[in-house]
Each structure stands twice: as C-alpha cells, then as structure tokens.
Amino acid sequence: MPEISIADELFTVRDFWRHAISRFQAAKLSFGHGTTTATDDAAFLVLDSLDLPIDTLDPFLDARLTTAERKLLAERIDARVTTRKPSAYLTGRSYIQGIRFYVDERVIVPRSFIGEILFSEYGGQEDSLYLPDRFGVESVVDICTGSGCLAVIAAGLFPNAEVDAVDLSSDALEVARINVTDHEFSERLTLYRGNLFAPLKGKTYDLIITNPPYVDHDEMAVLPEEYQREPAMALDGGPDGLDLVRSILSQAPKHLNPGGGMICEIGTGREMLEEEYPDLDFFWLDTAESQGEVFWITAEALGAGDRKKRK
Template sequence: MSDDDITRELSTLRDHWRYAVSRFNAAGLSYGHGTTTAVDDAAFLVLDSLDLPIEMLDPFLDARLLPAERRLLAERIAARVSTRKPSAYLTGRSYIQGVRFHVDERVIVPRSHIGEILFAEYGNPDGPSYLPDPDVVESAVDICTGSGCLAILAAKFLPGAAVDAVDLSADALEVARINVAAHDVGDQVTLHRGDLFAPLSGRTYDLIITNPPYVDHAALSAYPPEYRAEPAMAHDGGQDGLDLVRTILADAAAHLNPGGGMLCEIGRGRPLLEAEFPDLEFLWIETEEAADSVFWISAEALGVEG
C-alpha cells in the first residue's frame, strides 16, 4: 500500500495506530528506545508526530485526522519500517519521566535509569534517601552528557547548583545546547568538550552523575539496526563493557567533595565490577526495569576525607 493509499483509506488515529502495529510486527522491528513493543512504539510515533500527549492514547483514538496529518503519519510509519531508525529520531523528540528533549542522530536516544532515580529521589516529598540534600548541593557534573538530559534534570532538581556537563562528541554537545536553551537552564548548565574529567581542571563536586558507554563488544556485534542507528561511541564500553567505568571510578575521588558521591549506570556489569573492586561499597539502586544497573557510591567510600 502506497502512502497515497494509506492517506485515502485510513482516517482516524485508531486506524493509523492499528496499521502501524501491523506493519511493525510484520517487519520484525526492534525496540528499547523508550518503548518495548510494537503497540507502544506505534502509539508513541503516532501521538508524538501529532504533538499529542504520549501517555494519552484513548481520548484521541476516534479523532478524524486532517489530510496533512494522515500524510505525515503514513510517511513516518513507512520510514520506521524502511530505515529501522528509532521512532524518536523520526519525531525528533524523546522523553524522560514526561520531560521532553530534542534528539537526532548525533546523540543516543535518552533512556537512562538515572532519570527515573532523580525523580524518585528529588521528586519525593520525604526527601532523598541516599543522594545529597538538594538544598545543600552547590555543584554537580554529568559525565558523558550526550543530549544533556541528565544535566538538565539535575539543574531543575538542584536549583542552587552549578552543573557542568561533559562529552567527547562535539556533535552531541550541539544537541545538548539545543536542550539547555529549550529548558532555559543556560545560567546553571555549562557544557564542556573533552574526555571524562579531563576538561574540568581539578574542579570538585557534591554530585557526579554518569551514564557512560558500557556495552561489551559481543553485545555490540549483535545489535539490531535500531541500535546501530545511534552513535557507536555512545555504546562502546570496550571488550567487557567496563573500560570507561574503570577510568571514572579511578578519577572520581579527585573530583568529589566530602559528603558527596557518584551515581553511575553500568548496564549488566555488576558481577564484573564487584569482582574487580571487592572493597568498594556500592549501593545498587532498583528501578522499574532493573535491580542492579545503577550504583551509588559515596565520596567517603572512594577515600575522600572530610
């Protein structure tokens, strides 16, 4: 069926959603960029393309679409199947806990567990259980910032903090600049290009946040096209996935203030990390999708003296 045929035959949002689900299932697409099934991915693509709330499908299902809207959906459904790009690249937007960020192929599609943790800790009226008190945090840094989403969320939750954000990719930092401007946090967030802590000139922080590349080479070689569409450097964690994590752990103490700590996402690397660093006190944080993909470690556990 051509795009013109789809535009003529399908009229409601429900029609286009159902059609997208069928096309995605038939094509054997892969997911994991904010959605986990064909049903969810089709809903995201249809709703976000029409600038509708991505969590509110039901109220709009029987809405009749304008010809231009039908053409747009037909084009994007076809592109999702033919290019195998994540739907977020097709709409140019991604979300963390409902907060919208611009994305394109210069950055990985944001989906860090750390976003959920920041909301759970700092959006909790009872206050944080292990992260530093937001009222006393004066400085934070996001290492491997990518699109800048975690640095921006940190700025929103830590209104008194200056937030640095570092990435090696100049392209990624261009996307981060778009998001910093869109969220009006330019007075708080400073972007730096460089390798991990290298551009920070001995600065110290109350909070380090990092979601570094942590995928091992065996997993990278098995990636489906949706993941291969993202920048390879945003995934590549070395032979066993922990190359950058090791470097960050080695350097973190020199950049932490007493009473602070580091929140780090490492995917499936817990057994390797604990075997290699048996004397470090990692606190593993459970999220909706994983029990041990993110750890918290205090400055004191890393040897920082008060």
C-alpha cells in the first residue's frame, strides 16, 4: 500500500494544532521567540501559516483546509521539530504588540520588552509619567536595531520625530530595510551601518532606544538549539553580558538632548549594573513578564543636561 502522509490524514485547523502540540512536546522543543509553550507555539505556526489572526483560534478550529494548506502545515510542523528553527523563521513573520514584522535568520526574532513598555506608556489618553511627551519628541535613535522593529514602532508612536536606526550587521539592515518599507516610514526613518553611535557623527536625540546583545558567555555556551539558530553577534554581550551596555552608557550623554533620555533592555544584569554605576539614577520598568530588565535614565542623570539642545 502507498504510504499515507499526515497531510492526507488531517483536515482541519484543530487537527493540525493538536498534531503540532503532540510533536512539539514529544521533541522537547524550546520556546521563547514570541511564545512560551508548545500549545501557543503550535497555534502561532498554524495560524500564521494560514494568514489568520494569530490571537484568534476558536472561530477557525473546525475549518477544513485545502490540499495545499494541509501540505504546507505538515511541512512546517515537521521542519519545526527536525530543524529546531523558531516558528517565526518558518513563517517569515514576527509580531510585537500585534504589529507584524518580516524576519529571517539574518536577525534575531523580535521579542523586546521595550515594545510593550512603549505601547503601555503611550497607548492611553494621558502622558507618560516618565518618558518624554510623544508629540514633543523630534528625534529618536534605535541602537542595535536588528530587524528594525523598535525603530518602526518609534516612528509610529512619535509622529513628529525623525528616526535613525543603527546596526553593525549589514545582513540585519537588509531585513530592517524591508520592514521600514513595508510600514511606509522610509521618508523619516534612516538606517545606518556601524558600531553603536559611531556612524551618527555627533547627532543628538530626544530619545535613545536600545536593546543590545546581553547574553553572557556562560549562557551562550548552553543556549537551546532554537537560540543557536539566531545570529550569535545579536546575542553575545561579552563575558558578563554587559559589554555593549557599558559602551552605550559611556557614549549616550554625547548624543542626548536636554530633557530627553534613554530606554535600554539589559536582561538579568541589574544587580551588576547598579553596583558598577552607583551614582546613576536608573528607573526600572517592569512588564507582565519581566522585572528589572529594562531601565529608563534621563539625559540629566547621564550628565547631558548642561548642553543646549541642538536643532
């Protein structure tokens, strides 16, 4: 008898979702690229592959799929298990606060807490208690931009701002350029290749956003296979994870306008950072899934407040 494939045995969204969960759990996959469980990762892979809303599963559970759709899902579920690639690489898409971004293996899968913080602070009717007035921000830079997702979010949240975005990887900037174009911000979002602030030639900003590499070497050595599929240079933060954070802190004062500040994600290095910089007034920003991994610091706290704002 001819071999019957999974694509010939399963017919509905529910069938493929259940099948994916079973395979992901049996394979002991790792998660953390936008999902945290086999159930959620399976739902994302199935729904996003079908161009369905990734947060709306129930209405589609019993929808019967076409032959082409069944074949695609069978292939991607198998690839998720056999290659250990994050699901976002298989669909070519990732999301921050519901905003879709193109991704591939030239960049890490976007998952910064900064996106959630920006939307929580600027999504309501009242001004943020600590971040600058969104309509008063005229200049933003995203350091270590990767896929460009935070720069794109900033362009959307700060309508009067010119946005710059910097990365050392030319491959990452190619992906960022796709996202800038897709979101139609090419006229006021400029990409630069270089090391941190180096290509900006003394420009100053009302807001610095940065999610630099911050994985320490001990952790790099034991990363699950899913994380090893991402570019190492986008993860490796040096022996203790804070090499780039230190460089950014030392250079940021020269690139901040008075009244502005910097929001920076550092992972789990809060205790080390506060011990090393006891005189800096870090304001730690928590989210639903993080504590003490992102800080806000003003231009004045960094010593930039005594300069006149450059136009």
